[in-house]
Amino acid sequence: MKLFACAICSQPLHFETSRCDSCGTPQGFDPGEMELVPAERPGRGEMLCANAEPGGCNWLTEPGEPFCRACRYNRTIPDLSQGDNTQLWRTIEVAKRRMFYSLFRFGLRPETRLEAPDGLAFDFLADPTDPSRPVMTGHSDGLITVNIKEADDVERERRRRDLGEAYRTLLGHFRHEIAHYFWGVLTRDQGALEQFREVFGDERPDYGEALARYYRDGPPARWQDHFVSAYASSHPWEDFAETWAHYFHMVDTLETACFLKVFGAAPDPEGESPASQDPSPIDFDPYSEPRFERMVQSWMRLAFSLNLLNRSMGMPDLYPFQLSPPAVCKLSFVHAWIRQSVGRAGRTDTAMAALRAMAEGLRSGMSAPAEDIVK
Structure with missing residues (x-):
């Protein structure tokens, strides 16, 4: 931002x-x-x-x-005459506009339902009086539904704790759900669908059964070695959505750090003293930066520094995740696809050949340093 x-x-x-x-x-x-x-x-x-x-x-x-x-995508808003609905909706709209800022910065401008039958739309809904039928936040055929209770900090924290999540925010929800919409856009092309399967796996096994198994049994052992989050391990669709969301966490926060000009003061996680580092701020626009490895290296340093700052305030880590080499490979797929979709990439066959090589490494269980994976 x-x-x-x-x-x-x-x-x-x-x-x-x-x-x-x-x-x-x-x-x-x-x-x-x-x-x-x-x-x-x-x-x-x-x-x-x-x-x-x-x-x-x-x-x-x-x-x-x-x-x-941004508001043209709204299909349904809550009844503003009821309770705290106005304030909850206002909070939701703040997160939604930030999500659209990121999309528009990349040149991604989804069609609305007025422009195309399968265009993007939002329903912001309150739970009905029947507690057995709560509103579920999710995506279906271009329609994103958000339970307005997600704007209640206490309720959202309760759900985060009950589901064993390390991170749960409104903005995170929007970035995750919009990924499901763009997965549909991406896979209109059969070649892109095949590339997706090479990197994230085959999405054709039953989605409902996969989620039921995840909530019953939890993530697989050592999920951190392959996925950006535990939930990403539930199904390839969720792996893509979680990866997409993390990519936007990374890019938007890097842009903020660039404009604040504070990045150069961060200590190096490898142990190098701040005085020996280049004191200049981030000197690139992450929304137009073609070199993914540069973004990842900057993000790892920045995330480490932000977590230190939070700990100094007695707060939990701002970014409570570790990026394994396979997770970085998947992030690079999102980076390449976005750049290709808006015409900022070079030859797509060269980029996708690199992604196929990464996918081969994933399937063979290769473990390589992140700097080798992202080049």
Whole structure:
């Protein structure tokens, strides 16, 4: 996530800002320019989204369009007259807009249901009065359903603990569920589907049975050697979704670190003293960086540093995961596919040949240093 600045007084602004605290200028996010800009434009007035008041949306829209590019994907919102639904929905929308920021930065702009029958849509729902039929967060044929209780910090922490998860956030949910949508986009091409199977495995075994087995028996022994999370071991679809989500964790946080210019102060996990390191900040844009190995190396250093900072505050690790060589291989597949899909990659046959070599290593149980895998 970039650091923004007020165009009037240069005051630093965060992504959710709707009014500059320094000069009072109303602010709006322009998804075309990918910038926070004054909401009132000469000759056209204020073009804030129709969800500005009820949903706290600070995005701008185009003339004749009531909703911004992010809110056009909403199919159902909760009944705002009930209880805490308004605040829960506002919290959900913050995470959703951050997810769309990441997609739009890459040039990934899914079709809406108005543009295509199988386009992307969201239902944000509250549990019904019948406790035996709770709303399940998930994806089905382009429709992403989110239980608004996930915006309740206490409830979300309870579910994280009950499910034995190391990490559970609203933004993480959005990044995970949107991966299921893009899996459908990716595998419209038979060649891409074959490549997916080489890296993540065959998705054709029954998904319901696989999940039931996972929740009954738990992940396999030494799952950390092959997957980015325990849940990723349940089925290739979930492996892809968890890997995709972690890729966006990595890229968006690297961008934040680049704009904050604090990366060079981080101690080296190999034991090198900070004084002997290059003090410069991250000097690349992770959304356009073609060299995956550079991103991984920077991410490993940054994640290590962030975890140290959290521990100094008495908090659990911000990134409680280890990236094994096979998990890094899968992350590189996501990186390559995104770049190819938006026309930023070179020859796809060369990139996919490298991925096939990685897949062979996965199948043979190869264990190699991460720096060798990602080159």
